[in-house]
Amino acid sequence: MTDLLRVENLRKTFITGGPPWNRSKVAALSDVSITVQRGRTLGLVGESGSGKSTLGRCILGLTKLDSGQVIFDGVEVQGLSGRALMDFRRRVQPVFQDPFGSLDPRWTVGRSVRESLDCFHIGTPADRDRRVLDLFKRVGLNPGLAGRLPNHLSGGQRQRVAIAAALASEPELIIADEPVSALDMSVQAQILNLLLDLQEDLGVACIFITHDLGVVEHVSDDVAVLFHGSIVEMGDTDQIMMRPEHQYTRTLLAAVPRPAPTHPR
Ligand SMILES: Nc1ncnc2c1ncn2[C@@H]1O[C@H](COP(=O)(O)OP(=O)(O)O)[C@@H](O)[C@H]1O
Ligand SMILES: [Mg+2]
Missing domain, CATH: 3.40.50.300 (P-loop containing nucleotide triphosphate hydrolases)
Structure with missing residues:
Protein backbone atom coordinates (compact mmCIF):
# COMPACT_ATOMS: atom_id res chain seq x y z
CA MET A 1 0.00 0.00 0.00
CA GLY A 74 0.78 8.65 -4.55
CA VAL A 75 0.08 11.98 -6.26
CA GLU A 76 2.37 15.03 -6.35
CA VAL A 77 0.40 17.88 -4.76
CA GLN A 78 2.09 20.87 -6.41
CA GLY A 79 0.66 20.06 -9.83
CA LEU A 80 -2.93 19.83 -8.61
CA SER A 81 -5.62 22.23 -9.76
CA GLY A 82 -9.39 22.41 -10.07
CA ARG A 83 -11.29 19.40 -8.86
CA ALA A 84 -8.17 17.43 -7.88
CA LEU A 85 -6.94 20.31 -5.70
CA MET A 86 -10.36 20.60 -4.06
CA ASP A 87 -10.28 16.88 -3.37
CA PHE A 88 -6.83 17.22 -1.75
CA ARG A 89 -8.14 20.06 0.44
CA ARG A 90 -11.05 17.90 1.50
CA ARG A 91 -8.77 15.01 2.40
CA VAL A 92 -6.11 17.02 4.27
CA GLN A 93 -7.43 19.42 6.89
CA PRO A 94 -5.62 21.81 9.24
CA VAL A 95 -6.25 22.58 12.90
CA PHE A 96 -4.34 25.63 14.13
CA GLN A 97 -3.24 26.82 17.55
CA ASP A 98 -5.62 29.73 17.55
CA PRO A 99 -9.12 28.73 16.49
CA PHE A 100 -10.00 32.42 16.15
CA GLY A 101 -7.86 32.29 13.03
CA SER A 102 -10.07 29.68 11.40
CA LEU A 103 -13.47 30.68 12.80
CA ASP A 104 -15.18 33.76 11.43
CA PRO A 105 -15.98 35.95 14.46
CA ARG A 106 -19.25 37.12 12.84
CA TRP A 107 -20.58 33.62 12.20
CA THR A 108 -22.18 31.29 14.69
CA VAL A 109 -19.89 28.33 15.27
CA GLY A 110 -22.57 26.05 13.82
CA ARG A 111 -22.40 28.02 10.59
CA SER A 112 -18.61 27.64 10.46
CA VAL A 113 -18.93 23.86 10.67
CA ARG A 114 -21.80 23.88 8.18
CA GLU A 115 -19.64 25.92 5.77
CA SER A 116 -17.16 23.02 5.60
CA LEU A 117 -19.95 20.62 4.68
CA ASP A 118 -21.28 23.02 2.02
CA CYS A 119 -17.85 23.76 0.62
CA PHE A 120 -17.03 20.10 0.04
CA HIS A 121 -20.58 19.02 -0.82
CA ILE A 122 -20.74 16.53 2.04
CA GLY A 123 -24.20 14.97 2.36
CA THR A 124 -27.36 16.50 0.91
CA PRO A 125 -28.13 20.12 1.83
CA ALA A 126 -31.08 18.90 3.91
CA ASP A 127 -28.79 16.46 5.70
CA ARG A 128 -26.21 19.00 6.71
CA ASP A 129 -27.93 20.60 9.70
CA ARG A 130 -28.19 17.19 11.31
CA ARG A 131 -24.55 16.49 10.44
CA VAL A 132 -23.47 19.71 12.14
CA LEU A 133 -25.16 18.57 15.33
CA ASP A 134 -23.60 15.10 15.02
CA LEU A 135 -20.17 16.69 14.63
CA PHE A 136 -20.76 18.83 17.73
CA LYS A 137 -21.59 15.70 19.70
CA ARG A 138 -18.63 13.88 18.18
CA VAL A 139 -16.20 16.44 19.59
CA GLY A 140 -17.91 16.53 22.97
CA LEU A 141 -19.80 19.80 22.53
CA ASN A 142 -23.38 20.43 23.51
CA PRO A 143 -25.19 20.94 20.15
CA GLY A 144 -27.00 23.82 21.84
CA LEU A 145 -23.77 25.82 21.49
CA ALA A 146 -24.03 25.79 17.68
CA GLY A 147 -25.94 29.08 17.71
CA ARG A 148 -23.22 30.98 19.59
CA LEU A 149 -20.49 33.23 18.26
CA PRO A 150 -16.86 32.13 18.78
CA ASN A 151 -16.17 34.76 21.42
CA HIS A 152 -19.00 33.39 23.53
CA LEU A 153 -17.21 30.08 23.92
CA SER A 154 -14.22 29.09 26.04
CA GLY A 155 -10.83 28.45 24.40
CA GLY A 156 -11.30 24.70 24.73
CA GLN A 157 -14.80 24.83 23.25
CA ARG A 158 -13.53 26.90 20.33
CA GLN A 159 -10.81 24.37 19.63
CA ARG A 160 -13.44 21.62 19.68
CA VAL A 161 -15.43 23.59 17.08
CA ALA A 162 -12.30 23.94 14.94
CA ILE A 163 -11.78 20.18 15.18
CA ALA A 164 -15.43 19.59 14.24
CA ALA A 165 -14.98 21.86 11.21
CA ALA A 166 -11.86 19.93 10.23
CA LEU A 167 -13.66 16.60 10.61
CA ALA A 168 -16.66 17.76 8.58
CA SER A 169 -14.99 16.93 5.28
CA GLU A 170 -14.10 13.41 6.47
CA PRO A 171 -10.37 13.97 6.03
CA GLU A 172 -7.74 11.24 5.91
N1 LIG B 1 6.44 34.31 6.31
C1 LIG B 1 7.71 34.31 6.77
N2 LIG B 1 8.59 35.26 6.39
C2 LIG B 1 9.87 35.26 6.82
N3 LIG B 1 10.36 34.34 7.66
C3 LIG B 1 9.54 33.37 8.10
C4 LIG B 1 8.17 33.30 7.67
N4 LIG B 1 7.60 32.22 8.26
C5 LIG B 1 8.56 31.65 9.02
N5 LIG B 1 9.73 32.33 8.92
C6 LIG B 1 11.01 31.97 9.57
O1 LIG B 1 11.27 30.60 9.33
C7 LIG B 1 11.77 29.95 10.47
C8 LIG B 1 10.85 28.82 10.87
O2 LIG B 1 9.61 29.35 11.33
P1 LIG B 1 8.37 28.44 11.74
O3 LIG B 1 8.14 27.45 10.68
O4 LIG B 1 7.26 29.35 12.10
O5 LIG B 1 8.93 27.70 13.04
P2 LIG B 1 8.15 26.96 14.23
O6 LIG B 1 6.75 26.72 13.78
O7 LIG B 1 8.93 25.72 14.46
O8 LIG B 1 8.21 27.88 15.41
C9 LIG B 1 11.90 31.04 11.53
O9 LIG B 1 13.22 31.52 11.50
C10 LIG B 1 10.92 32.08 11.07
O10 LIG B 1 11.31 33.36 11.50
MG1 LIG C 1 4.93 27.24 14.67
Missing part, protein backbone atom coordinates in the same frame (compact mmCIF):
# COMPACT_ATOMS: atom_id res chain seq x y z
CA THR A 2 1.28 3.50 -0.80
CA ASP A 3 2.18 5.82 2.06
CA LEU A 4 -0.56 8.32 2.79
CA LEU A 5 1.91 11.22 2.70
CA ARG A 6 5.50 11.48 1.58
CA VAL A 7 7.47 14.68 1.80
CA GLU A 8 10.74 14.46 -0.10
CA ASN A 9 13.77 16.75 0.12
CA LEU A 10 11.72 19.82 0.88
CA ARG A 11 13.51 23.16 0.97
CA LYS A 12 12.14 26.55 1.88
CA THR A 13 14.07 29.78 2.30
CA PHE A 14 12.43 33.02 3.34
CA ILE A 15 13.87 36.33 2.24
CA THR A 16 13.08 38.81 4.94
CA GLY A 17 11.63 42.14 3.89
CA GLY A 18 13.20 45.57 3.88
CA PRO A 19 15.23 47.43 1.29
CA PRO A 20 17.39 45.27 -1.03
CA TRP A 21 20.63 46.12 0.78
CA ASN A 22 19.17 44.98 4.06
CA ARG A 23 17.58 41.65 3.18
CA SER A 24 18.58 38.37 4.71
CA LYS A 25 17.80 34.75 3.98
CA VAL A 26 16.34 32.34 6.51
CA ALA A 27 16.65 28.68 5.58
CA ALA A 28 13.42 27.55 7.28
CA LEU A 29 13.60 23.99 5.87
CA SER A 30 16.59 22.27 4.32
CA ASP A 31 16.17 18.88 2.73
CA VAL A 32 13.29 17.64 4.88
CA SER A 33 11.78 14.22 4.20
CA ILE A 34 9.02 12.61 6.25
CA THR A 35 6.45 9.87 5.77
CA VAL A 36 3.01 9.44 7.31
CA GLN A 37 1.22 6.11 7.15
CA ARG A 38 -2.55 5.78 6.99
CA GLY A 39 -4.22 6.05 10.38
CA ARG A 40 -0.96 6.88 12.20
CA THR A 41 0.12 10.00 14.02
CA LEU A 42 3.48 11.59 13.41
CA GLY A 43 4.60 13.98 16.14
CA LEU A 44 6.63 16.81 14.65
CA VAL A 45 8.63 18.35 17.44
CA GLY A 46 11.21 21.10 17.74
CA GLU A 47 11.75 24.39 19.51
CA SER A 48 10.24 27.65 18.34
CA GLY A 49 11.64 28.70 14.96
CA SER A 50 12.76 25.19 13.96
CA GLY A 51 10.46 25.18 10.92
CA LYS A 52 7.50 23.12 12.13
CA SER A 53 4.74 25.49 10.99
CA THR A 54 6.48 26.12 7.68
CA LEU A 55 6.56 22.37 7.03
CA GLY A 56 2.86 22.08 7.91
CA ARG A 57 1.99 25.02 5.68
CA CYS A 58 4.07 23.67 2.77
CA ILE A 59 2.21 20.36 2.98
CA LEU A 60 -1.14 22.16 3.03
CA GLY A 61 -0.09 24.23 0.04
CA LEU A 62 -0.35 27.48 2.04
CA THR A 63 3.36 28.21 1.60
CA LYS A 64 5.14 27.65 -1.69
CA LEU A 65 8.18 25.35 -1.58
CA ASP A 66 11.53 26.18 -3.18
CA SER A 67 12.16 22.58 -4.13
CA GLY A 68 11.18 19.07 -3.15
CA GLN A 69 7.94 17.16 -3.35
CA VAL A 70 4.79 16.61 -1.36
CA ILE A 71 3.15 13.37 -2.43
CA PHE A 72 -0.28 12.58 -1.05
CA ASP A 73 -1.68 9.13 -1.72
CA LEU A 173 -5.01 13.49 7.32
CA ILE A 174 -5.22 16.25 9.91
CA ILE A 175 -2.32 18.65 10.33
CA ALA A 176 -2.63 20.01 13.85
CA ASP A 177 -0.21 22.88 14.52
CA GLU A 178 0.24 23.35 18.28
CA PRO A 179 -3.48 22.70 18.79
CA VAL A 180 -3.32 22.82 22.59
CA SER A 181 -0.49 25.29 23.20
CA ALA A 182 -2.81 28.24 23.84
CA LEU A 183 -5.02 26.33 26.31
CA ASP A 184 -4.91 25.86 30.07
CA MET A 185 -3.20 22.67 31.24
CA SER A 186 -6.41 20.89 32.28
CA VAL A 187 -8.10 21.76 28.98
CA GLN A 188 -5.00 20.64 27.04
CA ALA A 189 -5.42 17.12 28.39
CA GLN A 190 -9.10 17.05 27.38
CA ILE A 191 -8.37 18.14 23.82
CA LEU A 192 -5.48 15.67 23.52
CA ASN A 193 -7.76 12.88 24.69
CA LEU A 194 -10.37 13.95 22.15
CA LEU A 195 -7.76 13.80 19.36
CA LEU A 196 -6.70 10.34 20.55
CA ASP A 197 -10.33 9.13 20.54
CA LEU A 198 -10.86 10.46 17.04
CA GLN A 199 -7.75 8.70 15.81
CA GLU A 200 -8.99 5.44 17.24
CA ASP A 201 -12.61 5.77 16.12
CA LEU A 202 -12.14 7.32 12.70
CA GLY A 203 -8.66 6.06 11.82
CA VAL A 204 -7.67 9.52 10.60
CA ALA A 205 -3.92 10.08 10.29
CA CYS A 206 -2.39 13.13 11.92
CA ILE A 207 0.71 15.28 11.88
CA PHE A 208 0.81 16.65 15.38
CA ILE A 209 3.04 19.71 15.61
CA THR A 210 4.32 20.75 19.03
CA HIS A 211 7.36 22.13 20.85
CA ASP A 212 6.60 19.77 23.75
CA LEU A 213 8.05 16.27 23.58
CA GLY A 214 5.89 15.33 26.58
CA VAL A 215 2.77 15.94 24.48
CA VAL A 216 4.21 13.97 21.56
CA GLU A 217 4.72 10.95 23.77
CA HIS A 218 1.05 11.08 24.63
CA VAL A 219 -0.40 11.21 21.13
CA SER A 220 2.11 10.00 18.54
CA ASP A 221 3.03 6.65 17.06
CA ASP A 222 6.12 8.13 15.45
CA VAL A 223 8.23 11.21 16.06
CA ALA A 224 10.26 13.46 13.80
CA VAL A 225 12.56 15.94 15.53
CA LEU A 226 13.17 19.17 13.66
CA PHE A 227 16.23 21.27 14.48
CA HIS A 228 17.06 24.47 12.56
CA GLY A 229 15.07 23.26 9.56
CA SER A 230 16.44 19.71 9.41
CA ILE A 231 15.10 16.41 10.70
CA VAL A 232 17.74 15.17 13.14
CA GLU A 233 15.93 12.11 14.40
CA MET A 234 12.88 10.14 13.33
CA GLY A 235 11.29 6.88 14.39
CA ASP A 236 9.03 5.03 16.77
CA THR A 237 7.90 7.22 19.69
CA ASP A 238 8.66 4.74 22.47
CA GLN A 239 12.10 4.08 21.10
CA ILE A 240 12.97 7.75 20.80
CA MET A 241 11.64 8.54 24.27
CA MET A 242 13.64 5.69 25.80
CA ARG A 243 16.80 6.00 23.74
CA PRO A 244 17.13 9.37 22.04
CA GLU A 245 20.15 9.33 19.77
CA HIS A 246 20.56 12.98 19.00
CA GLN A 247 21.82 15.42 21.62
CA TYR A 248 19.08 17.89 20.65
CA THR A 249 16.36 15.30 21.33
CA ARG A 250 17.91 14.71 24.75
CA THR A 251 17.76 18.42 25.42
CA LEU A 252 14.07 18.53 24.47
CA LEU A 253 13.44 15.49 26.63
CA ALA A 254 15.16 17.11 29.58
CA ALA A 255 12.60 19.93 29.34
CA VAL A 256 9.75 17.46 29.91
CA PRO A 257 8.84 17.72 33.59
CA ARG A 258 9.51 14.19 34.84
CA PRO A 259 12.51 11.92 35.38
CA ALA A 260 13.19 11.36 31.68
CA PRO A 261 14.72 9.85 29.58
CA THR A 262 14.95 6.38 31.10
CA HIS A 263 11.62 6.58 32.91
CA PRO A 264 9.35 3.79 31.60
CA ARG A 265 5.97 4.78 30.15
